[in-house]
Amino acid sequence: MNLQNFEQFVEPKIVERGLDYYENEDVRKVEKVSENEFSAVVFGSEIYTVYVKLNGNEIVEYECDCPYDWGDTCKHAVAVFYKLRAKDFTDSAAKFENVLASVNDFALRAFVRKLLKTDRKFRNEFFRTFDEDFAEDEFEDEFDEHYY
Ligand SMILES: [Zn+2]
Secondary structure, three states: OEOOOHHHHOOHHHHHHHHHHHHOOOEEEEEEEEOOEEEEEEEOOOEEEEEEEEEOOEEEEEEEOOOOOOOOOOHHHHHHHHHHHOOOOEEOHHHHHHHHHHOOHHHHHHHHHHHHHHOHHHHHHHHHHHOOOOOOOHHHHOOOHHHO
């Protein structure tokens, strides 16, 4: 699936909803965060963050933090694909690297510690990545048909 043909691989209803989001300019802050990775914010019933990794035009990986997580592509990701197809994004890759390089270990740990206490999404992602014994919190993954 790539930026030119993703419509063929996604349920028509979802493509249509994603196109609506794109046309209504609900996709904001589309940033290139590395040579082939992108981050965007989509205004839906809530504000969602979408991550996309490309290889040229090929969509290698994508992720949205909405609860529509049944292995299929959500409308928010589709909306971001349209934005990337239009090459409508800001290049923030250099800024990311510069700021990260300027932060020392101690400050970074203090920052992570604060987020672990205050941001449940971050906490889940942190433990999912670093804790071998991590068990998913099923409560937070409850599916709601509203998110179609
Ligand atoms: Zn989504």
